[in-house]
Amino acid sequence: MNELYKELGKDVRFIEGLKACFNCGVCTAVCPAAEVTDYDPRIIVATVQQKNDYEIEELLKSDSIWRCGECLSCKTRCPRGNVPGYIIQALRALSIETGLFTESEQGRKQLAVKRTVGDHILKYGYCVYIDEVDNDMYPEQGPVWKWLRENRESMLERLGTSYKTDKSGTLRKVSQESLDDLKKIFDETGGTKRLEKIEKDSCSKAKELKIDFSEGKDEYFKYLYNE
Amino acid sequence: MNIRKNEIWSEYQKVIADDHYYFGRSCIRQNFFPAAENLYIDILRNALGKDIYDDARQTTCTGIAYHSGLIPLETTMTVIARQFALMNEAGYENFVVSCVTSFGLYVETLQTWKHFPETEQKTREALNRATGMNFSVPKNLVHASDVIYKFRKIIAEKMKFRLVNQNTGEPLKVVDHIGCHYAKIFPQEGIGGAEYPHVLAGLIDEWGGLQVDYPERRHCCGFGFRQYLLKSNRGYSVSNSKRNLIRWKPLSPIL
Numbered sequence: 369m370n371e372l373y374k375e376l377g378k379d380v381r382f383i384e385g386l387k388a389c390f391n392c393g394v395c396t397a398v399c400p401a402a403e404v405t406d407y408d409p410r411i412i413v414a415t416v417q418q419k420n421d422y423e424i425e426e427l428l429k430s431d432s433i434w435r436c437g438e439c440l441s442c443k444t445r446c447p448r449g450n451v452p453g454y455i456i457q458a459l460r461a462l463s464i465e466t467g468l469f470t471e472s473e474q475g476r477k478q479l480a481v482k483r484t485v486g487d488h489i490l491k492y493g494y495c496v497y498i499d500e501v502d503n504d505m506y507p508e509q510g511p512v513w514k515w516l517r518e519n520r521e522s523m524l525e526r527l528g529t530s531y532k533t534d535k536s537g538t539l540r541k542v543s544q545e546s547l548d549d550l551k552k553i554f555d556e557t558g559g560t561k562r563l564e565k566i567e568k569d570s571c572s573k574a575k576e577l578k579i580d581f582s583e584g585k586d587e588y589f590k591y592l593y594n595e
Numbered sequence: 596m597n598i599r600k601n602e603i604w605s606e607y608q609k610v611i612a613d614d615h616y617y618f619g620r621s622c623i624r625q626n627f628f629p630a631a632e633n634l635y636i637d638i639l640r641n642a643l644g645k646d647i648y649d650d651a652r653q654t655t656c657t658g659i660a661y662h663s664g665l666i667p668l669e670t671t672m673t674v675i676a677r678q679f680a681l682m683n684e685a686g687y688e689n690f691v692v693s694c695v696t697s698f699g700l701y702v703e704t705l706q707t708w709k710h711f712p713e714t715e716q717k718t719r720e721a722l723n724r725a726t727g728m729n730f731s732v733p734k735n736l737v738h739a740s741d742v743i744y745k746f747r748k749i750i751a752e753k754m755k756f757r758l759v760n761q762n763t764g765e766p767l768k769v770v771d772h773i774g775c776h777y778a779k780i781f782p783q784e785g786i787g788g789a790e791y792p793h794v795l796a797g798l799i800d801e802w803g804g805l806q807v808d809y810p811e812r813r814h815c816c817g818f819g820f821r822q823y824l825l826k827s828n829r830g831y832s833v834s835n836s837k838r839n840l841i842r843w844k845p846l847s848p849i850l
């Protein structure tokens with residue numbers, strides 16, 4: 369009984385995020401995700417505080433927990449000191465832990481997030497790196513970005529950066545020693561396990577959906593990223 | 596005593612170290628504004644005569660991945676602990692964070708350790724097992740803009756151009772927009788708090804411009820982390836940003 373609720377209760381973000389919600393809706397009023405989708409943080413908080421595992425499981429399988437933009441505007445404004453954004457963090461972690469993230473369209477997209485920022489961290493030492501931000505992936509960056517990228521060797525030198533060099537400074541190459549430290553930290557703290565779990569469960573889901581799954585920007589990635 | 600609404604910001608002040616900073620770089624600023632951080636370091640070193648250390652060994656804080664629901668909190672806290680260890684090794688105590696999201700996450704890590712001390716202990720052990728490193732927390736942790744705010748009067752004395760129309764002498768109209776994670780998570784950590792952040796508005800005032808207020812001044816820009824990272828979800832970000840741009844237009848701002 370209440371196994372999922374108990375699991376959530378082990379997460380310090382859940383402990384911090386859920387005091388007692390009286391359903392005022394202030395969080396929804398200020399929420400940028402609620403403005404552009406049918407997401408409603410008030411309903412999420414009201415649902416989890418009922419401690420009903422069936423309802424929590426429905427949330428873990430839903431698109432809604434993936435709609436939040438983590439701006440934390442709700443933290444400032446909740447009159448009861450709840451933080452819907454923190455509750456969402458705990459629900460997302462549990463959704464991946466339980467494998468239920470593949471049950472929703474939005475949850476499945478975590479594979480595309482993993483294969484971009486997740487992999488970039490361990491490859492470059494940065495969440496985002498100019499070599500990977502092309503106009504196919506980010507067309508809204510427009511022609512100036514396209515030109516800057518195409519001429520990045522010379523432009524970044526003119527701007528005084530350390531692009532791909534071993535010295536300190538902007539866009540420097542992160543040393544192998546630092547990358548190794550990151551990998552060891554990921555191994556030690558559950559980061560590697562989390563990323564591997566996303567790959568493994570996504571592989572099963574892709575088979576079920578009959579979409580080609582291998583690695584990198586495969587068909588499944590393209591489907592998740594674009595549609 | 597009643598305090599006037601536009602002076603509420605003065606209730607929220609914070610300690611900002613005077614010199615000797617360890618600089619924490621930003622993934623987003625390095626890529627999309629590649630000259631910005633060097634300019635910042637140049638102002639601190641050469642205009643203000645301050646000591647700021649730029650470390651080749653630091654990495655991302657993992658913030659974008661963390662706020663996209665990808666990385667466990669334990670991983671993020673341990674990566675941040677490694678940055679603190681690097682700061683200690685370099686002989687510094689004051690951490691200046693370039694990125695607003697990183698700043699929020701560094702503060703959140705320190706607050707988590709304060710309220711759940713067992714998480715600090717676990718982080719120490721994990722960092723040591725992974726890298727052999729140990730760390731002390733910074734004596735002072737601020738965002739890069741806080742330092743500019745602290746020295747705004749000295750910068751005003753040195754600046755070549757004030758925020759004034761050279762032809763008419765009128766102040767230039769300026770809108771500001773503060774990254775959500777600067778003060779919405781921990782209002783006491785931002786100059787002016789969450790409702791009346793003064794860290795940029797104070798620069799406009801000091802440098803001769805005119806602040807222009809607008810209804811969505813405290814609203815999120817819509818970055819949304821995973822929402823922006825996925826092309827399928829990017830309408831979230833574009834819609835929220837467009838709303839702000841539409842609101843600014845009739846105000847004819849310069850920024």
Ligand code: SF4
Binds near residue numbers: 388395410447
């Ligand atoms: S603002 Fe707080 S109390 Fe009101 S609905 Fe949201 S979480 Fe509940």
Ligand code: SF4
Binds near residue numbers: 395438
């Ligand atoms: S953190 Fe999430 S729930 Fe809270 S206001 Fe931002 S988008 Fe909405």
